[in-house]
Amino acid sequence: MRDQNQLRSARILIVDDEKAYVQLLQRFLESAGYRYVKTTTDPRSVAEIVSEFNPDLILLDLRMPDMDGIGVMQELRPYTSDFYLPILVLTGDITEEAKRRSLSGGAKDFLNKPFDLTEVRLRIENLLETRFLHLELHHQNEQLEQRVRERTAELEERTGELEEVRLEILERLSLAADYRDDATGRHTKRVGEMAGLIAAELGLPDQEVESIRLAAALHDVGKIGIPDLVLLKPGQLTPEEVALMKTHTTIGARVLSGSHSHLMQTAEVIALNHHERWEGAGYPRSLRGDEIPLPARIVALADVVDALGSDRPYRSAWPADKIATEVRRQSGRQFDPAVVSAYLRVIEKRGFIRTEATSKETAASTAG
DSSP: OOOHHHHHTOEEEEEOSOHHHHHHHHHHHHHTTOOEEEEESOGGGHHHHHHHHOOSEEEEESOOSSSOHHHHHHHTHHHHTTSOOOEEEEESOOSHHHHHHHHHHTOSEEEESSOOHHHHHHHHHHHHHHHHHHHHHHHHHHHHHHHHHHHHHHHHHHHHHHHHHHHHHHHHHHHHHHHHHOTTSOHHHHHHHHHHHHHHHTTOOHHHHHHHHHHHTTTTGGGGGSOHHHHTOSSOOOHHHHHHHHTHHHHHHHHHTTOOOHHHHHHHHHHHHTTOOTTSOOSSSOOOGGGSOHHHHHHHHHHHHHHHTSOBTTBOOOOHHHHHHHHHHTBTTTBOHHHHHHHHHHHHHTTSSOHHHHHHHHHHHHHO
């Protein structure tokens, strides 16, 4: 049983239009040790009093002028729906209908007038016991929810750290693959930066832009599975060697698969599909148009652009205007036209091509 001092600290509101009953109940409660008792004979003021007084129990008359007890309980629903605020109805109406209306209206207990004060005391104690148990449970639930939030934050932090570690490992794998056919080892980073710029120019959300920027750097991670004799071969590849080289897309996808991380899933999609072509002649699945995931369409262009702009043993790096011309030529063939347009806007804004040249070449391309 609860400590009596806690029960006696409860705040009790008495609502009755008959002053005699109000005074009787108030004197009785105060003599029983209840220190916080408030009364009103105006039922219309109850909602305001409840919001300020925050009672633990309401003793409510059912039949009152201006507003009856049912009306009062309806006004108190915002206070009684979320928290257990018990209402003990005291009324001279002894009909079953009155009892039914009271209990269905929100009352937790029901006593007829004239009432026995001992029974009133026991009913009050029982209702307050339930009220305080409910408050304790609510408090415990809040503490539990807070601990869950704190634990979730810890797990998210650890997950973030694990994600960073995983990404760093994969980036190093990608860098290792990059060094095998790029003397600078910067190809993957440059592709990632350009892919991010194109994604932003396309108006993608910031979070998606960042995912594409980071994931794009892993597009060639599958090259770690290609033998050096093929990857580093100075001459032309045989058909068999070409077929083997193409498997770096599926190898990369397998390396990146199985993660619940959106970033890793984006990287997997890019690794698998960045050699697909808009007109459907790419690999490994010969996807066409919008069948190719957008991140892969972006990286497909960024990858080719960086390759054309880099020195190779068999040719020098192309200048930006020549690359732009080739990209326009491949619009609707190798590349998504929308991605091409975004790329051209990016390099124009960054001063890599002249506005006048861009306009003339665009017009010529359209006329052709």
